[in-house]
Amino acid sequence: MRTSPVWSPEQYGTFADERGRPFADLVRRIRADDVRSVVDLGCGPGGLTATLRDSWPEATIVGVDSSPQMIEAAQEFADDRLSFELGDVHDWSAPEGSLDVIVTNATLQWIPDQLDLLPGFVKALRPGGWLAIQIPGNGNAPSHAILRELAAKDPYAEFARDRSLRPDVPGPGDYVDVLSAEGCVVDAWETTYFHLLQGDNAVLEWVKGTGARPVLQSLPDGLRQEFEAEYGARLAEAYPQRDYGTLLPFRRIFAVAQKR
Structure with a gap:
């Protein structure tokens, strides 16, 4: 199994309604x-x-x-029809023709050869x-661009530079090409959500549960707090808090395919 960050179901659950809409x-x-x-491949905390x-x-x-932490949290939802198991999506397989539906949500972006x-x-x-x-x-949003820039600077670069890099993700057309070649009828699209987040430095709290977590975990104590303070200050400038909350534009890519 590949090395993975230690994910926090509690931090990931921040802004659960916004994360759940896609x-x-x-x-x-x-x-x-x-x-x-x-x-469901990459089921997270199971909700x-x-x-x-x-x-x-x-x-x-x-x-x-x-993530063992995510699977442990998901067990609260388990019953006679719903179960959870530890496994790497990259290595996952199932018997041919055995499933009716496969869902994978906000997971494949971590896999270069998805x-x-x-x-x-x-x-x-x-x-x-x-x-x-x-x-x-x-990946080109300020939240990620600032993260990469800071992770490449001293004194953080020694620990964090490599953890800030992400694979290029496919576009909708790439999914259409690959899945059509496998004999599927494909519906692919993209959209940008404009999430309205509440709380102080809300975008920092959002990314601490997802994209920034590998970087933060790569840093030793002390340096981690320094990085988070600098990163948070720049995020607060890029995503200013208004009286009504903080607006986070978030582009997402979708593909739904039916096997012929």
Whole structure:
């Protein structure tokens, strides 16, 4: 299993409603009937996976995540139809033709060769099955650009430079090309959400649960606090807090494919 940051379900759960909206929008585009078997790859703390029980009340659902902390938190949602297991999405596989729906939400952006994984996902689907993908596409946003810039500076660079780098993510057209070649009918799109966040330095609190976490964890005590203070100050300038909250534009990329 590949090295992964130690994720915090509590920090990730900050702004849960805003984080959950793309998942709901993704699942609404899956028009599957008679669903009996569902896998959520990169299930996180399990709350969103649990909502799939309402979408497909006859299905057995499995959530997979590489973080022991996330899987432990997800167990509170487990029941006779919903289970969670530790596993790396990069190495995941299932018997050919065994699944009705595969969902992977805000996970594949961490994997450089993610497009190479898609044929295996499609093979795991039965004919007529569905694959649904959502990834962040905001790598050029100030939140990420500032993070990379600071991580490349001394005294942080020795520890953090490599942890700030992210793979280039595919666009909607890339998903269409790859999944169409695997015999799927593909619906792909992108959208920018304008999240209205409450609280002091809200964007810092947002990224501490996701994109900035590997960088912060790479830094030793003391230097971590120094980095976070400098990063937070620059984020507060880039995303000013207004009387009504802090506006965070966030681009996301979606693909929903049905196997012929």
